[in-house]
Amino acid sequence: MLQDRKQATAAAATASVPDAFDQPFFPDEPQGPMVRTAIPGPKSKAAIKQLDKVFDTCSLNMMGNYQDSFGNYIADLDGNVLLDVYAQIASIPVGYSNPSLLLAATSKEMASAIINRPALGNFPQHDWADILETGILRVAPKGCNQVFTGQSGSDANELAFKAAFMWKRGQERGGPDVDFTEEEMTSSMNNQAPGAPQLSIMSFKSGFHGRMFGSLSTTRSKPIHKLDIPAFDWPQAPFPMLKYPLEQYAEENAQEEARCLEETERLIKTWHLPPAAIIIEPVQSEGGDNHASPAFFRGLREITRRNNVLMIVDEVQTGVGATGKFWAHDHWNLEDPPDMVTFSKKAQTAGYYFGNDALRPNKPYRQFNTWMGDPARAILFRAIINEIERLNLVQNTAETGDYLYAGLESLAQKYPEEIQNLRGKGQGTFIAWDSPRREDFLAKAKGVGINIGGSGAQAIRLRPMLIFQKKHADILLEGIEKVFQS
């Protein structure tokens, strides 16, 4: 473990030298995948059968043995070891069984956080400010100096929605100091306006923001995510559908983005339930890895300002280094930062950042719940941030991503039927392409030692961890070609 760290520190120290990231971060990592049985193998099959008696397994992809998993490699009960570029749906940041995280997880501080979980709104622990300042807030997006912590991406988004609604209604009432009317108090208890206001959150077609009742009302990824669940009549704006390669379709794509911006503003002005906020992902992830240009997002920022609507950037999947910047919206060069930025997944905790005091609750118990996050997970995120800095992982992701993208471009030229609309150039390892035989590809990939995921209707998405290096990219590229040849 110590050896790992020395090695890695040396790598980080020389990161400005080309090819510094060629040195392995974790020399004890497996040298490559090892496929011993069909997946699931006999032991996994038996274990899945046992689990199915008590827990839903209909979405099960592969059963993991995480004590045996290390770095970029996921192990199972049958001795199979796969290069994992799906990483628990993009949520493992710095590798399985990461030694630095293990130190944090076995600290006295962590033990107390696990067994003495406070109700953070009422009885925060004395070192909560310190944990936030040395962790979550050290990587706060530009313009954000406060945080409201939560427990999942859905939770983070719904908390941000609530902050937006309170802000909007506060404005309509004439400011945070104007008290609620008797009518508001009474009607709120009956779920009626004006207490329960006729307002909305606007999201974008193909967007994904979670699965609770508010967040699901903004999710527009697939029917299977939404069917049979009641929803609010909230508006969806069009998200640009860009054509690839981008260089070839520059003008057409610019027109498409202009059309979407125009329609977004029209909807904001006319929807029967006016939006308090818009929510958008920097790259639509579950919806199929749909990208838009920085100019599009800058245009949205202008539209929201002009129309007095908040802009919530959902960085649940894009955040924490995967795109070659710590936050994906750092790619946009916004002059005026987003009003709220939500996070979860690779942060291993959740919440929203904000910078404007007007988004603070103006009275006790408005934005509140029992736990309001989890100090244990905040301590872990701090350790993740330290590991990212120690190994210079955001730069690693940017450089490895460029290398991987170039390799995929070559493959796309060789196999144009297999790799279509390759996208994510300059976005770290946040790369995807369309595959006409996607399900077949994903299933066969396990046979060549690769665990890989899809998104949207026909995309294959890469979501490796931040410790994914060029040598892993080579194994991945080779594996992909093997599947194409099979």
Place this chain on the structure above:
Amino acid sequence: MLQDRKQATAAAATASVPDAFDQPFFPDEPQGPMVRTAIPGPKSKAAIKQLDKVFDTCSLNMMGNYQDSFGNYIADLDGNVLLDVYAQIASIPVGYSNPSLLLAATSKEMASAIINRPALGNFPQHDWADILETGILRVAPKGCNQVFTGQSGSDANELAFKAAFMWKRGQERGGPDVDFTEEEMTSSMNNQAPGAPQLSIMSFKSGFHGRMFGSLSTTRSKPIHKLDIPAFDWPQAPFPMLKYPLEQYAEENAQEEARCLEETERLIKTWHLPPAAIIIEPVQSEGGDNHASPAFFRGLREITRRNNVLMIVDEVQTGVGATGKFWAHDHWNLEDPPDMVTFSKKAQTAGYYFGNDALRPNKPYRQFNTWMGDPARAILFRAIINEIERLNLVQNTAETGDYLYAGLESLAQKYPEEIQNLRGKGQGTFIAWDSPRREDFLAKAKGVGINIGGSGAQAIRLRPMLIFQKKHADILLEGIEKVFQS
């Protein structure tokens, strides 16, 4: 630590002998409260000021120092040590810094669970069935043999709502094997019926079920919980408002319950968005500690069966031993168990239990999210269950609760202005009363070394941990009387 355990094991072993619970579970616990400064004292004030810069503190009650807290006692930075009968809003089960939980929190298994958090629906860990079977499911309510795990009480309830809506629409479609229509698929993406159905969840006046958009639509506790947040137009049935003492108002209370049952059935039959389920707490907690009789709940079970509506029992606050039964609905002697039972708080994890396979998702990715719970928290709940069994804590809570209730009855006779509508007899330590000067009482209680909470408009609620013993009850009763005399 070992000494604690030996002592406690001895206590548990003789639990059938009267007064077995007089022996201390944790001899190292403080002998009583210690108040050194006003609360907050100078050090706490400085720390709160620092925290307020980055995190909302407007609902802050007291800043804790949990490394220094032990058993029933919460410590702060200024050296104050209070007997804690609020317990992080009823969520600390077996005491601060519990030695048995510390062992679980520092185990190799826990460390892996913290740093290798899986996406449980896609990539469950190989021992997930074992963790569930030896933990969460070992205490499953009668009639429930499966669990869907989540992360908070709100989350648990919304997951249960989603299961109910899918079940109801499945029935309407003619069974789980009948496929969605094209119209359902299309309309769901636009948040419109029939894909997003015109159905509801019915809750009860003064009930509390969480603060996300679906759960908040069923919450009817106070305007401050609901104001400015859009809500679904879902129905609320009346919850019986019983008069105390119960013996004196038996007939009147029975009439009140009959009236509520009748109105509930009428609403189920007539509400414009038919309910797929009702959700109810065994004791309405945030809403003011409102009780109803077992007969009322048996009546509800009959009404829901008769009308083909599911019954969700929300045990987020009442569950895990506090009422002198492991689950509060064990007091009802239902012949036909609830369809779903939600849990969180003292379980330190969350989710819903169920027994009917028809409540399982019929297709992948319908009931799903990235983490679907947290193995680290499930491992902790298992340790909590073991500790409850080791120390026989459910029986302790029943016996100590009776002792405490008798003491409060005496106080109520002596101070009839201060303690009104004392309630929770035979419900373990889940006891409350109405106080005409509640805020004043709660503030002064800290001065005599007691941390205690309120609920509803004027109730004072007791939510001690399961390790609260007669000696703690004596300290509490004495402290309460001191406040009355001040």
